[in-house]
Structure formats: C-alpha cells, structure tokens
Amino acid sequence: MKKSVIVALALAVVALIGIVVVTTGSAKALNVNDVGNDPASFTGTITITGIMGGISNQDPSIFGIMDIKELQCTTQNCNKLFIPIKYQGQMPKFGDEVRLTGSFVKLADGYLFSAHKLKVVRNHKIGG
Secondary structure, rough: HHHHHHHHHHHHHHHHHHHHHHHHHHOOOOEHHHHHOOOOOOOEEEEEEEEEEEOOOOOOOOOEEEHHHHHHOOOOOOOEEEEEOOOOOOOOOOOEEEEEEEEEEEOOOOOEEEEEEEEEEEOOOOOO
C-alpha cells in the first residue's frame, strides 16, 4: 500500500512539472493596440505581437510595429498606432509579423520597447 502511494505521488509530481514546463513558454502575446495607449501600465517583461512597419532614420536599431488589425485598413487616412522597438539583433523585414519579448523603457519624449527576443512569425505582403 505504501509503495503504491509513493508511486502515485511521484507520477502526480512529474505530471505537474510537465504542465508547468509546457505552459511557461506559451504566454499570451499582447497586441500593439493593447499596450500602445498606456505603455506605462505594463511593467516588467511582456510579449507583444505586431507588424514591422518602418525603420527609424536616426537609429537603424529602432523599428516600428503596428497592430495586426491595421492590415484590414485599406484607406490612406487610417490612424495607425506604432510602437518603437529597440532591438540589437537582425532586423525584421517590412511586413514581418513579429513576436517580441522585452520591456518598456521611459524616455524623455515617450516610451520605447526594448526587445531582447524577436521571432518572425510570418510575412504579410504589404505596401506597393
């Protein structure tokens, strides 16, 4: 009897560890529109998904992402919200849907998202 309780407990612990390992890497990514209007309320490390829409003229390690929903806007008067991203690795291409992990940094004129991890999900053929 005692041996079967120990085996059952060990199996439960292994199952719990497996669940924790699987769910830890699958945190829900926020969209640009979720965080763009109030980046100060997002502290610590978060994950954001968006579409690469441009590179800074002043700093080539900074690019902007827009919300995925902005792809549905087909007129020129769309009010697109861009979040500036600072990343020291290989830059995504225009139209790449990216999943970024990092945190917001307060600057004198606003906020910048400093990403330490970038994954290209896919490319959306946008623009002309």
